[in-house]
Amino acid sequence: AQKITQTQPGMFVQEKEAVTLDCTYDTSDQSYGLFWYKQPSSGEMIFLIYQGSYDEQNATEGRYSLNFQKARKSANLVISASQLGDSAMYFCAMREQLSSGSARQLTFGSGTQLTVLP
Amino acid sequence: DGGITQSPKYLFRKEGQNVTLSCEQNLNHDAMYWYRQDPGQGLRLIYYSQIVNDFQKGDIAEGYSVSREKKESFPLTVTSAQKNPTAFYLCASSKRAGSTDTQYFGPGTRLTVL
Numbered sequence: 001a002q003k004i005t006q007t008q009p010g011m012f013v014q015e016k017e018a019v020t021l022d023c024t025y026d027t028s029d030q031s032y033g034l035f036w037y038k039q040p041s042s043g044e045m046i047f048l049i050y051q052g053s054y055d056e057q058n059a060t061e062g063r064y065s066l067n068f069q070k071a072r073k074s075a076n077l078v079i080s081a082s083q084l085g086d087s088a089m090y091f092c093a094m095r096e097q098l099s100s101g102s103a104r105q106l107t108f109g110s111g112t113q114l115t116v117l118p
Numbered sequence: 119d120g121g122i123t124q125s126p127k128y129l130f131r132k133e134g135q136n137v138t139l140s141c142e143q144n145l146n147h148d149a150m151y152w153y154r155q156d157p158g159q160g161l162r163l164i165y166y167s168q169i170v171n172d173f174q175k176g177d178i179a180e181g182y183s184v185s186r187e188k189k190e191s192f193p194l195t196v197t198s199a200q201k202n203p204t205a206f207y208l209c210a211s212s213k214r215a216g217s218t219d220t221q222y223f224g225p226g227t228r229l230t231v232l
Binding site: 004031032033035037042043044045046047050052091095096097104105106108109110111 | 161162163176210217219222224225
């Protein structure tokens with residue numbers, strides 16, 4: 001079974017509008033971390049935002065916020081006031097903490113290609 | 119400035135040749151990682167290292183080898199045993215290897231086998 005599912009291969013948004021990129025995850029662990037990365041056409045992966053499984057408040061980082069719904073196992077990324085420079089591939093990722101104290105490795109979804117229209 | 123550097127940016131290799139990709143970080147991070155990305159897909163873990171002189175296989179280690187002799191450096195060798203090595207390779211590091219530790223990535227190396 002997929003650990004991270006991103007169901008939107010491509011999304012379009014008008015400049016200055018908000019957009020939500022979906023991410024659902026599958027884990028039986030209680031402790032885990034959720035991450036979002038942006039990958040522009042240059043290829044570099046840019047860290048955007050992190051949400052811990054025990055964090056009660058949704059994470060925010062500038063124009064990025066993470067809509068964390070633990071019971072539904074979803075961690076959607078919300079980008080407010082979209083800019084042309086936001087056009088990129090966006091990846092959701094999860095890292096589970098094992099009871100032994102070590103962590104499983106980071107698992108990535110297949111990504112969503114966001115295009116911001118002028 | 120602190121960061122992760124990868125070299126070269128583009129690499130061409132003939133079939134049957136081994137090639138080594140460089141990854142250096144000056145963030146004083148303990149953990150380092152190598153990922154492979156194929157077109158239109160997410161990242162898959164090749165190898166990772168939590169401390170110097172120690173490394174573990176990821177999901178797709180066959181045909182690859184690594185070393186971790188220094189904290190700052192984690193080179194990846196793509197051997198002739200790797201059947202389909204053409205891909206984009208990304209190196210990452212994190213302060214530790216826990217679930218809350220953010221991984222930061224280098225700019226990547228695009229390898230093409232001719």
